[in-house]
Amino acid sequence: MAGGGFCRLPDGRMVVAVSLPSPGGDGGRVRVLVHALNRARALTRLRNLGLRAVYLRGNAEPPSPDEVTAVLHHPDGLVWRTSPDDRGELWHPIRTLLVAQP
Template sequence: MATGGFTRLPSGDVVVALRLSPPSGGGDIRVIVLSANRQRAFTRLRNLGFRGVRLSGNAEPPTADEVRAVLHHPDGLVWRDADATDAVGWQAFTALR
């Protein structure tokens, strides 16, 4: 089970933030997904190889900077290392593969 959280935007969309281990191995990453609802966000991640992604609770909701980053990205899906500082930019999901 992943740690993270979500927030609902005034438009009705949902931003989900999760701390995951990438399918290829390595350190944890923080993934931010913009979607119509939480289930669609999890479906997008499952389709990209993150099997069994679930969220229990809202312990680590996305920050304002994370919401802004995902809103300005055309895919609505960004990531970076979980331990990265704010100086490190968000990357497109295609850079992870």
């Protein structure tokens, strides 16, 4: 269901990037970054948050160095933003994406 990719850090941990449909249903996409021990744990973290249909097939869209830096500097190790190509938008904590839509 999602495009994405991953990169292995020097300490063996992984940063996984997944592009998902926007929850607003406007046809847009969000880019989610997860820092975890391995790919399976990264996807499990997303599934535990209610994103059940998240899969990672291949490494077509690996995280950029800027994305890796963003997720490593966030205390939760889990961030997102709506416009992956817009460098002006800041990264948001995942809890703001999962807040119930009005």
